Amino acid sequence: MIKNNHLEYFISVVGKENVKSDKAHLIAYCYDATKERFEPDAVVFPRHEQDVSDVLKYCNDNKIVIVPRGAGSGFTGGALPSEGGIILSLERHMNKLLEIDMQNLLGVVQPGLINMEFQKAVEEVGLFYPPDPASEHYSTLGGNVSENAGGMRAAKYGITKDYVVALRAVLPNGEIIRAGKKTIKDVAGYNTAGILIASEGTLAIITEITLKLIPKPKFKQTYMGVFPDVNKAMNAVFKSLASGANPVAMEFLDALVIKALKQKFPQVSLPENAGGILVGDVDGSSQAEVDEQLKTLKDSFAQYGSTEFIIAKDDEEAAKLWFARRNASPATAIYGTKKLNEDISVPRSKLPEALEEIYKIGDKYGFNVPCFGHAGDGNIHVNVMVKDKTNEKEMHDGHKAIEEIFQLVVDMGGTLSGEHGIGLSKAPFMNIAFSQAELELFKSIKKAFDPNNILNPHKMGL
Amino acid sequence: MIKNNHLEYFISVVGKENVKSDKAHLIAYCYDATKERFEPDAVVFPRHEQDVSDVLKYCNDNKIVIVPRGAGSGFTGGALPSEGGIILSLERHMNKLLEIDMQNLLGVVQPGLINMEFQKAVEEVGLFYPPDPASEHYSTLGGNVSENAGGMRAAKYGITKDYVVALRAVLPNGEIIRAGKKTIKDVAGYNTAGILIASEGTLAIITEITLKLIPKPKFKQTYMGVFPDVNKAMNAVFKSLASGANPVAMEFLDALVIKALKQKFPQVSLPENAGGILVGDVDGSSQAEVDEQLKTLKDSFAQYGSTEFIIAKDDEEAAKLWFARRNASPATAIYGTKKLNEDISVPRSKLPEALEEIYKIGDKYGFNVPCFGHAGDGNIHVNVMVKDKTNEKEMHDGHKAIEEIFQLVVDMGGTLSGEHGIGLSKAPFMNIAFSQAELELFKSIKKAFDPNNILNPHKMGL
Numbered sequence: 001m002i003k004n005n006h007l008e009y010f011i012s013v014v015g016k017e018n019v020k021s022d023k024a025h026l027i028a029y030c031y032d033a034t035k036e037r038f039e040p041d042a043v044v045f046p047r048h049e050q051d052v053s054d055v056l057k058y059c060n061d062n063k064i065v066i067v068p069r070g071a072g073s074g075f076t077g078g079a080l081p082s083e084g085g086i087i088l089s090l091e092r093h094m095n096k097l098l099e100i101d102m103q104n105l106l107g108v109v110q111p112g113l114i115n116m117e118f119q120k121a122v123e124e125v126g127l128f129y130p131p132d133p134a135s136e137h138y139s140t141l142g143g144n145v146s147e148n149a150g151g152m153r154a155a156k157y158g159i160t161k162d163y164v165v166a167l168r169a170v171l172p173n174g175e176i177i178r179a180g181k182k183t184i185k186d187v188a189g190y191n192t193a194g195i196l197i198a199s200e201g202t203l204a205i206i207t208e209i210t211l212k213l214i215p216k217p218k219f220k221q222t223y224m225g226v227f228p229d230v231n232k233a234m235n236a237v238f239k240s241l242a243s244g245a246n247p248v249a250m251e252f253l254d255a256l257v258i259k260a261l262k263q264k265f266p267q268v269s270l271p272e273n274a275g276g277i278l279v280g281d282v283d284g285s286s287q288a289e290v291d292e293q294l295k296t297l298k299d300s301f302a303q304y305g306s307t308e309f310i311i312a313k314d315d316e317e318a319a320k321l322w323f324a325r326r327n328a329s330p331a332t333a334i335y336g337t338k339k340l341n342e343d344i345s346v347p348r349s350k351l352p353e354a355l356e357e358i359y360k361i362g363d364k365y366g367f368n369v370p371c372f373g374h375a376g377d378g379n380i381h382v383n384v385m386v387k388d389k390t391n392e393k394e395m396h397d398g399h400k401a402i403e404e405i406f407q408l409v410v411d412m413g414g415t416l417s418g419e420h421g422i423g424l425s426k427a428p429f430m431n432i433a434f435s436q437a438e439l440e441l442f443k444s445i446k447k448a449f450d451p452n453n454i455l456n457p458h459k460m461g462l
Numbered sequence: 463m464i465k466n467n468h469l470e471y472f473i474s475v476v477g478k479e480n481v482k483s484d485k486a487h488l489i490a491y492c493y494d495a496t497k498e499r500f501e502p503d504a505v506v507f508p509r510h511e512q513d514v515s516d517v518l519k520y521c522n523d524n525k526i527v528i529v530p531r532g533a534g535s536g537f538t539g540g541a542l543p544s545e546g547g548i549i550l551s552l553e554r555h556m557n558k559l560l561e562i563d564m565q566n567l568l569g570v571v572q573p574g575l576i577n578m579e580f581q582k583a584v585e586e587v588g589l590f591y592p593p594d595p596a597s598e599h600y601s602t603l604g605g606n607v608s609e610n611a612g613g614m615r616a617a618k619y620g621i622t623k624d625y626v627v628a629l630r631a632v633l634p635n636g637e638i639i640r641a642g643k644k645t646i647k648d649v650a651g652y653n654t655a656g657i658l659i660a661s662e663g664t665l666a667i668i669t670e671i672t673l674k675l676i677p678k679p680k681f682k683q684t685y686m687g688v689f690p691d692v693n694k695a696m697n698a699v700f701k702s703l704a705s706g707a708n709p710v711a712m713e714f715l716d717a718l719v720i721k722a723l724k725q726k727f728p729q730v731s732l733p734e735n736a737g738g739i740l741v742g743d744v745d746g747s748s749q750a751e752v753d754e755q756l757k758t759l760k761d762s763f764a765q766y767g768s769t770e771f772i773i774a775k776d777d778e779e780a781a782k783l784w785f786a787r788r789n790a791s792p793a794t795a796i797y798g799t800k801k802l803n804e805d806i807s808v809p810r811s812k813l814p815e816a817l818e819e820i821y822k823i824g825d826k827y828g829f830n831v832p833c834f835g836h837a838g839d840g841n842i843h844v845n846v847m848v849k850d851k852t853n854e855k856e857m858h859d860g861h862k863a864i865e866e867i868f869q870l871v872v873d874m875g876g877t878l879s880g881e882h883g884i885g886l887s888k889a890p891f892m893n894i895a896f897s898q899a900e901l902e903l904f905k906s907i908k909k910a911f912d913p914n915n916i917l918n919p920h921k922m923g924l
Binding site: 101103105158184188190193195197238241246289347377415418421433434447449 | 563564565566567568609610612616617620621623624633637638639640643644645646647648649650651652653654656657659660661677700701703704706708747748750751754807808809810811836839840841875876877878879880881882883884888892895896897899900902903904906907908909910911922
């Protein structure tokens with residue numbers, strides 16, 4: 001319960017209409033995509049950077065916990081007020097596209113701007129912002145930066161961090177800092193932007209983001225490679241990429257996902273006997289470049305055992321090819337009532353072995369573990385399907401399976417999370433991935449920015 | 463003067479042959495490209511990561527200053543032992559290419575490996591490491607990472623930070639940490655690698671670097687655009703890039719540099735009446751792609767006032783076109799006995815205005831200020847030419863001019879350094895570029911890693 005004098009201070013800064021502590025608002029801001037719930041003590045909607053500064057300074061002086069929030073679409077609880085305190089909601093007012101700088105190919109945005117709105121705006125003027133997390137229609141760019149969001153186009157174009165040129169941010173003590181400039185090269189001072197990216201709102205509140213844009217590729221085409229089994233498909237992933245293929249995306253579906261799609265979506269047209277599928281786009285500045293890319297992929301896939309290579313002739317055919325991938329997640333529901341869904345990432349060459357071992361862990365506990373995702377960059381969405389979520393033993397086994405999968409992945413040189421971050425959900429597994437010295441260093445970094453630990457405390461296990 | 467018992471400890475760790483405190487070694491390790499000289503108390507050559515750990519832990523416990531050093535080719539004094547202490551020299555033993563991972567397109571190296579040796583090794587197997595600082599033939603990859611080195615190919619391919627996938631490093635307390643994995647996506651924990659890049663050896667000693675590689679482009683061609691003046695050339699830079707040109711490099715020479723080249727190198731073949739020149743390579747996976755790039759550049763340059771566009775037909779012609787750019791630096795010597803050389807960087811669209819204002823500052827003090835460099839990424843090498851370096855007033859004016867140039871650049875949204883870092887040389891200007899809050903944050907970050915301030919103290923103004 002927050003004291004009235006605190007609320008009065010927030011009202012004096014942002015105005016009455018931008019401070020909410022009624023039950024309806026506390027409930028509206030208590031969730032994210034984890035489906036965990038923690039009610040905040042109040043929700044504050046800053047109008048601009050100076051509001052953020054004033055609120056943070058006050059919270060720091062009074063040791064009030066503050067949790068920044070964009071769309072609340074995170075999968076690991078990063079925006080949940082698990083320790084109570086204030087939700088600082090950036091999506092209501094601080095959601096503007098400030099500038100598209102056509103001369104320097106940069107976009108300047110406020111953190112609450114939705115990714116897709118930005119994509120659309122820059123595409124209208126012939127430019128392109130590649131990072132496309134699955135949440136692109138509702139997640140905010142501030143959230144994307146805080147989680148270092150990936151997406152399907154990462155195989156060719158990289159992830160959010162590859163596009164962040166500069167940030168403005170407010171430190172817990174209320175000081176406003178700039179990190180980076182509108183320049184391509186800048187080696188003056190520490191790379192503060194580098195450490196703010198993926199820091200899950202634990203170090204500072206990002207108030208402005210300058211993003212790199214590229215010319216929009218003029219030509220694009222969708223392909224699908226069909227393989228008898230997922231092992232052959234995964235081999236084709238890293239071998240085709242190592243031999244020079246450079247598709248925008250290279251997504252995969254395993255046999256369990258393919259089976260689920262056919263059952264759940266009878267209209268889906270997937271080749272008979274497909275045991276593993278790779279699907280994606282290629283793009284380029286000319287049709288010749290696209291054709292060359294398609295040829296490289298087709299030849300390479302054939303060399304590694306594909307039985308079929310389909311090229312979409314038009315947008316309608318492309319949509320059909322993509323339908324399976326886009327509906328992979330809902331389709332897996334046929335295997336259980338609860339999906340324990342993790343986004344592990346491994347070096348690409350480890351994909352065949354990683355999947356083989358993941359299935360073995362599933363078998364050991366009696367779970368179906370359908371897998372799909374961003375094979376082109378080694379990022380797998382692993383789904384341990386619990387048949388009956390009310391069965392305590394089964395749930396317990398599910399979590400044990402997940403823990404074994406994490407250990408496996410780390411042993412292979414991979415990571416707990418390719419896209420979703422650590423937040424609350426993965427915090428218990430940090431000691432699988434990091435040494436004591438590394439965890440201590442994280443704590444020291446946290447303390448350097450936030451000595452009173454008011455910003456999103458306990459997230460990332462800190 | 464270092465105590466004998468300290469030297470004995472170092473000898474017990476790395477062996478007698480790897481600890482030097484004789485005068486010849488102290489002199490050999492007292493300089494860098496700044497020509498400033500500071501003798502260390504001793505030079506230690508670690509054989510491997512564990513040596514680095516043992517030496518650091520001891521220095522931390524005994525508050526002994528330690529300065530990491532690669533090739534000593536830095537331009538801002540980052541490797542100079544300005545506070546005495548131990549030079550930790552990584553180029554003698556820790557200089558191995560550990561792995562070229564063909565399956566994941568990665569290279570794993572020790573910090574003392576020379577950039578060009580790495581480039582050659584990866585090109586032999588059809589891969590490509592783009593960052594090519596002018597020092598590529600002698601600078602080490604550890605130094606490149608610590609300074610976030612750029613180079614000519616940055617216009618298309620980015621800079622060192624864009625290629626660092628993972629690091630191993632030793633903290634001042636001797637703890638060995640890993641930062642990043644051999645994965646494309648990794649959002650678990652803070653981005654420690656992000657803050658170690660460009661930290662100039664002040665936070666940790668880097669002991670292993672995993673670098674991203676790309677397939678080597680199969681086709682390459684050199685172009686030169688000739689303009690009546692540098693203003694038109696600078697306009698063509700950002701406008702051609704904004705309209706979709708994507709050259710590997712877009713280097714520029716201004717009128718003073720062109721004049722100096724003709725005088726110093728009579729054999730150079732530069733077009734008459736050239737007041738500004740852009741030169742660079744384009745590349746691609748097909749000759750058609752290269753041709754298209756050349757056409758885009760030619761058309762765009764013509765639109766913005768070029769008088770001539772030359773395409774090299776073969777390697778010999780390419781070498782001729784590049785000769786002018788490669789000899790720009792020595793040519794400027796005709797204007798004075800002392801070059802005050804700074805590597806400022808501005809948003810590309812500010813290049814025309816930046817140069818105009820820089821020349822005005824030169825005129826005000828009576829200096830020739832020939833400029834050249836990496837126009838394609840906004841990074842200008844500004845050379846304030848002091849005619850007589852023994853003339854105190856002239857030297858003083860030269861430094862005043864440099865300070866005015868820094869202020870100008872920062873006011874334009876640019877930065878003190880695009881490539882060379884801050885080190886000692888630019889430390890006095892940090893308060894031009896950063897607010898008090900930002901400088902305080904840098905100090906907090908430094909303290910989080912190095913609470914006893916033993917690692918490269920006072921560099922970057924810390």
